Amino acid sequence: MTTGSRDGGDGHGEGLHGEGRQGDGTELARILDGIGPRLRGLRRERGLTLEALAATTGISVSTLSRVESGKRRPTLDLLIPLARAHRVALDQLVAAPPSGDPRVHLRPLHRERGSVLVPLTQYPGRVQVFKQVLAPRPPELVVHEGYEWLYVLAGRLRLILGAEDFTLRPGEVAEFDTTEPHWFGPADETSVEILHLFGPRGDQAVVRAGPSTPTPRGPEDGGGLHQARLSDTRPSLE
Structure with a gap:
């Protein structure tokens, strides 16, 4: 596949390399x-x-x-x-030199159509954690390597996974393999707020739920569980 080029020449010192500063x-x-x-x-x-x-x-x-x-x-x-x-x-x-401060300084990233992404992990590891506010937008299914875990904080989340269609409410969880065609966003015209964990294949978040068994939504919300596992209890991770 050919792609658009950002090459801009072969110099090794362009852009970020300050050749005139001997001190630093x-x-x-x-x-x-x-x-x-x-x-x-x-x-x-x-x-x-x-x-x-x-x-x-x-x-x-x-x-x-x-x-x-x-x-x-x-x-x-x-x-x-x-x-x-x-x-x-x-x-x-x-990677500026570490300050020794373990606190994560949140830097919201504003996306198109009013969505906001807030990274909650300071340095990228095997599993990345985000808080997201998703604005209404039309569904567009995607496929990629990895595994995702979603927890609804506020609003109603619509999750399309293959041929299945789910609606999640605050306190509910879904986790799924992202090689399945999927999309998630607000279930109505109101924004939804979620916690979003993403890891490469094999680095799956382990979700512990209470004794209640996940129950599929009714036919109007998509029916069976398919590969998404839903729970209405607060999870803990390890």
């Missing part, structure tokens, strides 16, 4: 040298190939490979789409 050159070089391995780690944690990431970002496979291997220093026009694709903040991508 060593620290800057150390930060820049760490970006490539960090990008490779993020891509592998998400189970993405270079080709899949190229299709998402519009950056050529050869450029992605050279940035990850450290053969090319990344520019901002490369880092911004990569940060979006990996669902991390730009400063996390360049």
Whole structure:
């Protein structure tokens, strides 16, 4: 597959490399040298190939490979789409030195159509956690590698999973394999607020529920459970 190019030349020092600053050159070089391995780690944690990431970002496979291997220093026009694709903040991508503060400083990301995404994990690991406010939008089913876990905080969430259609209310949980065609969003014209956990294949969130058995919705809300497992009790994770 051919993709749009953001290559912009073969220079190793463009964009973020301040060649004229001798005083902080060593620290800057150390930060820049760490970006490539960090990008490779993020891509592998998400189970993405270079080709899949190229299709998402519009950056050529050869450029992605050279940035990850450290053969090319990344520019901002490369880092911004990569940060979006990996669902991390730009400063996390360049990894400023740690301050020792364990608190996560929330940075809401405003999406199109009024949706808001708030990353709740400070550094990307095998499972990423987000708080999302989803605005009404038409369904559009997608398929990708991974496993997702959704917990409804407020509003009503509609989940389409293959041929099944579910409605979840506050306190209810769904978890499913994302290789099944799926879509989720508000069940009506009001926004819905959820907690959203996503991990690559095999890194599944373990949900513990109370003694009650998950009950499928009525026919008007989609019928059986299919591959989504629903519970109306508050889960704990391990």
